[in-house]
Amino acid sequence: MAASSSAAAPADTYDIPWVEKYRPSRVADVVGNADAVSRLEVIARDGNMPNLILSGPPGTGKTTSILALAHEMLGPSYREGVLELNASDDRGLDVVRNKIKMFAQKKVTLPPGRHKIVILDEADSMTTGAQQALRRTMEIYSNTTRFALACNTSSKIIEPIQSRCAIVRFSRLSDQEILGRLMIVVAAEKVPYVPEGLEAIIFTADGDMRQALNNLQATVSGFRFVNQENVFKVCDQPHPLHVKSMVKNVLDGKFDEACSGLKQLYDLGYSPTDIITTLFRVIKNYDMAEFLKLELLKETGFAHMRICDGVGSFLQLSGLLAKFALVRETAKA
Amino acid sequence: MGKRPPLVVLSSSSDDDGGGGRCTASRGPSTRKTRTPATAPPAKQAPSSSRKKPRRGSSGGRGRRRASETALSGSLKDEFDMLTEDFSECLNDLGVSGSMRQTEELWIDKYKPLSLGELAVHKKKVEDVKNWLEEKLKAPKGTFGGRSLVLTGQAGVGKSATVKAIAAEIGADLCEWTTPVPTLWAELVHANSELEYVSKLEEFENFVNKIRKYSLLSPTSIGSPKKLIIILIDDIPVTSGKASFARLGKCLTGLIQSTQIPTVISLTHHHKNEANDTATWNSEELESLLQGAGAHKIVFNPVTVSSIKKILLRICKQESSGTTEELVHQIATSCGGDIRHAIMSLQYYCLNPRRLDSALAISASLSDLKGHATLAPAQDCYGLGSVIHSPCGRDETLTLFHALGKFLHNKRETHGDVNIDLDSFSLKEQLRRNPLKMDVPEMILSQAHGKVRTVADFLHENVVDFIDDDAVDDAWVVMSYLSEADCLLAGSPIASARWTVNESNESENMSQLIAASVAARGVLFGNAHPSPSRWHTIRSPKVWQIERTFRSTKGLILKERFDPSSTSGSRNFSDVVTDFRPFERWISPHNDMARNNPSRHDVAGGPNSIDMLGAEGSNCEEDEDEIEEW
Numbered sequence: 018m019a020a021s022s023s024a025a026a027p028a029d030t031y032d033i034p035w036v037e038k039y040r041p042s043r044v045a046d047v048v049g050n051a052d053a054v055s056r057l058e059v060i061a062r063d064g065n066m067p068n069l070i071l072s073g074p075p076g077t078g079k080t081t082s083i084l085a086l087a088h089e090m091l092g093p094s095y096r097e098g099v100l101e102l103n104a105s106d107d108r109g110l111d112v113v114r115n116k117i118k119m120f121a122q123k124k125v126t127l128p129p130g131r132h133k134i135v136i137l138d139e140a141d142s143m144t145t146g147a148q149q150a151l152r153r154t155m156e157i158y159s160n161t162t163r164f165a166l167a168c169n170t171s172s173k174i175i176e177p178i179q180s181r182c183a184i185v186r187f188s189r190l191s192d193q194e195i196l197g198r199l200m201i202v203v204a205a206e207k208v209p210y211v212p213e214g215l216e217a218i219i220f221t222a223d224g225d226m227r228q229a230l231n232n233l234q235a236t237v238s239g240f241r242f243v244n245q246e247n248v249f250k251v252c253d254q255p256h257p258l259h260v261k262s263m264v265k266n267v268l269d270g271k272f273d274e275a276c277s278g279l280k281q282l283y284d285l286g287y288s289p290t291d292i293i294t295t296l297f298r299v300i301k302n303y304d305m306a307e308f309l310k311l312e313l314l315k316e317t318g319f320a321h322m323r324i325c326d327g328v329g330s331f332l333q334l335s336g337l338l339a340k341f342a343l344v345r346e347t348a349k350a
Numbered sequence: 351m352g353k354r355p356p357l358v359v360l361s362s363s364s365d366d367d368g369g370g371g372r373c374t375a376s377r378g379p380s381t382r383k384t385r386t387p388a389t390a391p392p393a394k395q396a397p398s399s400s401r402k403k404p405r406r407g408s409s410g411g412r413g414r415r416r417a418s419e420t421a422l423s424g425s426l427k428d429e430f431d432m433l434t435e436d437f438s439e440c441l442n443d444l445g446v447s448g449s450m451r452q453t454e455e456l457w458i459d460k461y462k463p464l465s466l467g468e469l470a471v472h473k474k475k476v477e478d479v480k481n482w483l484e485e486k487l488k489a490p491k492g493t494f495g496g497r498s499l500v501l502t503g504q505a506g507v508g509k510s511a512t513v514k515a516i517a518a519e520i521g522a523d524l525c526e527w528t529t530p531v532p533t534l535w536a537e538l539v540h541a542n543s544e545l546e547y548v549s550k551l552e553e554f555e556n557f558v559n560k561i562r563k564y565s566l567l568s569p570t571s572i573g574s575p576k577k578l579i580i581i582l583i584d585d586i587p588v589t590s591g592k593a594s595f596a597r598l599g600k601c602l603t604g605l606i607q608s609t610q611i612p613t614v615i616s617l618t619h620h621h622k623n624e625a626n627d628t629a630t631w632n633s634e635e636l637e638s639l640l641q642g643a644g645a646h647k648i649v650f651n652p653v654t655v656s657s658i659k660k661i662l663l664r665i666c667k668q669e670s671s672g673t674t675e676e677l678v679h680q681i682a683t684s685c686g687g688d689i690r691h692a693i694m695s696l697q698y699y700c701l702n703p704r705r706l707d708s709a710l711a712i713s714a715s716l717s718d719l720k721g722h723a724t725l726a727p728a729q730d731c732y733g734l735g736s737v738i739h740s741p742c743g744r745d746e747t748l749t750l751f752h753a754l755g756k757f758l759h760n761k762r763e764t765h766g767d768v769n770i771d772l773d774s775f776s777l778k779e780q781l782r783r784n785p786l787k788m789d790v791p792e793m794i795l796s797q798a799h800g801k802v803r804t805v806a807d808f809l810h811e812n813v814v815d816f817i818d819d820d821a822v823d824d825a826w827v828v829m830s831y832l833s834e835a836d837c838l839l840a841g842s843p844i845a846s847a848r849w850t851v852n853e854s855n856e857s858e859n860m861s862q863l864i865a866a867s868v869a870a871r872g873v874l875f876g877n878a879h880p881s882p883s884r885w886h887t888i889r890s891p892k893v894w895q896i897e898r899t900f901r902s903t904k905g906l907i908l909k910e911r912f913d914p915s916s917t918s919g920s921r922n923f924s925d926v927v928t929d930f931r932p933f934e935r936w937i938s939p940h941n942d943m944a945r946n947n948p949s950r951h952d953v954a955g956g957p958n959s960i961d962m963l964g965a966e967g968s969n970c971e972e973d974e975d976e977i978e979e980w
Contacts, residue, residue, distance in 0.1 A: 180506035183698035318864035
């Protein structure tokens with residue numbers, strides 16, 4: 018589908034989400050997770066796919082690679098050789114028993130070494146009952162039909178199914194990998210940008226390629242230019258540099274500056290949850306002594322818990338800064 | 351493509367009397383052995399099965415119950431096999447099918463154990479099952495009950511495979527319950543009234559009733575004493591709600607009490623996990639019910655690492671794939687005693703031997719890859735993605751233990767270069783730590799793919815072993831951090847109730863992350879004087895075991911309370927626990943096990959509970975995973 022859509026006329030460029038437009042159609046083009054992807058490439062070439070569970074956080078290319086794999090393996094007979102069900106389809110117990118079993122019994126002429134494929138996307142949202150029903154089906158029809166399950170947490174798949182599959186893990190993409198793909202898209206769409214803008218997009222995406230592309234498209238269609246301010250305007254997160262300088266001020270003992278920085282953020286209208294989420298990510302990657310990091314993380318955690326409890330006041334945030342300062346005082350030699 | 355040749359031989363040979371059993375046993379493996387080396391590498395075996403594919407494509411759909419082929423067809427088939435083999439060899443010479451390199455079966459099917467020798471299950475266990483089956487098959491007809499066996503154990507430890515292999519060995523016919531394809535509910539609503547909706551449960555009940563009736567007829571009326579039948583029930587219908595569960599229970603109890611054919615029911619244990627609580631309730635309940643009805647129970651333990659390794663190596667040799675010893679070892683240790691998953695992963699990891707070595711090299715040298723750690727400070731305000739792909743494994747396996755080992759051993763640089771914090775300010779002496787000899791803890795955690803709760807529990811259970819004997823204050827620090835992590839992990843009940851699903855997921859996610867890093871970093875920081883490195887085992891948390899026992903005991907007591915025949919009729923729970931239970935134990939003599947109470951769920955009367963505890967004890971021994979120096 019990506020192949021056909023990329024050939025579309027430039028007039029309707031903005032009609033298709035870039036996520037779809039630049040979805041790789043070949044396994045080899047999938048970004049990141051080099052090990053897993055190279056194995057899937059071998060499967061695409063040689064056939065005989067084992068039952069697979071692809072698990073990993075969202076936006077790391079699970080669905081993309083399994084669809085590409087199916088297309089590459091089955092080619093023209095994709096339409097009759099693949100049954101794709103995702104969470105929006107009816108996937109209750111009787112559907113699994115009926116639809117999947119019927120599909121498994123169907124006869125399709127395929128090239129040698131190829132099998133029919135059942136793709137169950139978002140398999141962790143299937144009920145336990147439905148998964149139980151899948152168990153025997155997988156075994157009985159294994160010589161004609163293979164299964165590929167994509168899910169975010171493989172632990173939500175029941176053990177008997179896990180035991181029948183090889184687990185392929187996808188991890189978050191590195192910043193370089195996302196950047197590489199962004200550059201391709203930027204070049205293809207002729208987007209005006211500054212490097213800091215792309216950096217900001219990568220920060221907001223947090224290893225999620227889908228989000229990176231969506232944020233990029235949103236920024237472009239909103240402001241026609243990708244720089245830091247525009248990205249944070251669109252994605253609307255507290256600016257990490259701002260938060261970082263706040264933490265730095267506290268650690269340097271400039272408590273007043275830190276407080277005014279916080280006040281500024283709060284006055285911009287960010288909710289305490291937003292602020293604390295960014296704060297956590299900043300602290301996690303901030304380079305400081307081990308003890309300080311541990312204590313700061315702990316205090317952030319407790320503040321986050323209180324905010325989730327409903328005490329999302331400005332006072333809590335200032336209190337958090339005060340606690341940071343206290344930690345600094347106790348740690349200081 | 352249908353069945354593999356040996357399987358067909360198995361089912362057909364059960365019909366010819368006399369030497370059938372022995373014949374199967376010898377022929378099953380031998381067919382394969384002669385076929386494979388005769389025409390050298392797997393490249394030649396491949397075309398033969400591909401040739402057969404279109405011709406026998408029809409047999410695949412019919413399932414496994416097609417058990418009555420004549421002995422004639424067995425020999426015909428052998429001939430046919432030879433012919434096709436010759437034919438394909440000719441083809442090979444012509445170079446037509448040169449591109450076909452791999453066989454098209456899953457390895458778990460291809461290397462299914464065909465004889466007892468090939469089973470990965472412990473010899474004694476196999477013996478147990480076999481003896482039981484043989485005894486029951488020989489037992490005189492006419493007696494009711496006592497002919498059912500419940501096999502329990504984790505997924506993939508070879509429950510069904512054992513039964514199948516034994517059946518082949520002693521030449522018995524295996525009759526399995528396969529769920530038929532149902533009509534969809536939606537179809538039913540829209541269809542004409544001709545169709546009748548039959549639930550799985552009803553169909554299962556019908557099946558069971560049929561067995562009970564036919565068991566009276568078949569073996570004796572035909573008059574051939576050799577026809578042995580074993581019923582294997584593998585796919586017990588899923589029940590939801592108490593009513594349907596009760597029906598299933600009744601149906602199975604009836605089966606157990608009246609069957610005259612040896613019946614094997616296999617139940618899969620689930621690991622505890624909060625997500626699917628209903629299912630676990632189901633299997634445990636069912637197990638105790640079946641046992642109460644008089645079924646004999648045999649627990650299958652996870653397969654040992656060494657026997658998994660043996661089998662994997664054998665497969666590697668037969669596939670002649672250039673796998674390294676390390677990979678096999680890694681798969682074997684990380685699959686958690688699940689032989690099927692081990693073979694599956696092996697097939698997956700054999701896909702690309704070239705890449706494989708690099709993956710191994712990465713994971714092996716993970717500990718001294720400081721080059722990756724420098725990635726972080728370079729762009730410290732942005733999130734860093736993990737570059738290293740973690741190796742195979744089911745959840746809670748090697749990668750998790752790997753991570754735990756790192757945290758617990760707490761390796762640091764020996765000579766302190768504290769210049770990093772000099773630019774800001776200097777810390778107190780006792781709060782200073784040498785830099786870690788590992789990646790950032792968060793990164794290790796994200797690679798471990800473990801649940802935070804699991805990590806915290808494991809750390810709590812094991813950390814004390816790793817702290818020096820004299821450093822009590824270190825233990826204080828570690829424990830206080832762990833307790834804080836626990837508190838963060840539990841979060842607040844209000845939050846989850848008040849927030850909408852999406853948001854609460856988000857916030858939960860974050861508190862999980864924080865809790866994980868507090869736990870890991872707390873252990874790393876607090877353990878200032880690690881005990882000299884020596885060999886440790888990592889125990890699985892005792893808390894889990896206690897919780898499990900607590901829940902099951904509570905369940906039993908509750909059940910007994912509602913049991914009218916029992917003495918402790920309509921008392922409230924605390925009365926039963928505090929007054930009745932100790933009193934009963936006190937007045938009843940120690941060796942009086944049965945108390946002559948017909949109630950099945952006897953708590954105080956030894957055998958049940960002792961048995962259960964014993965089983966759990968052995969389980970948790972198996973759970974232990976050993977780590978040395980990483």
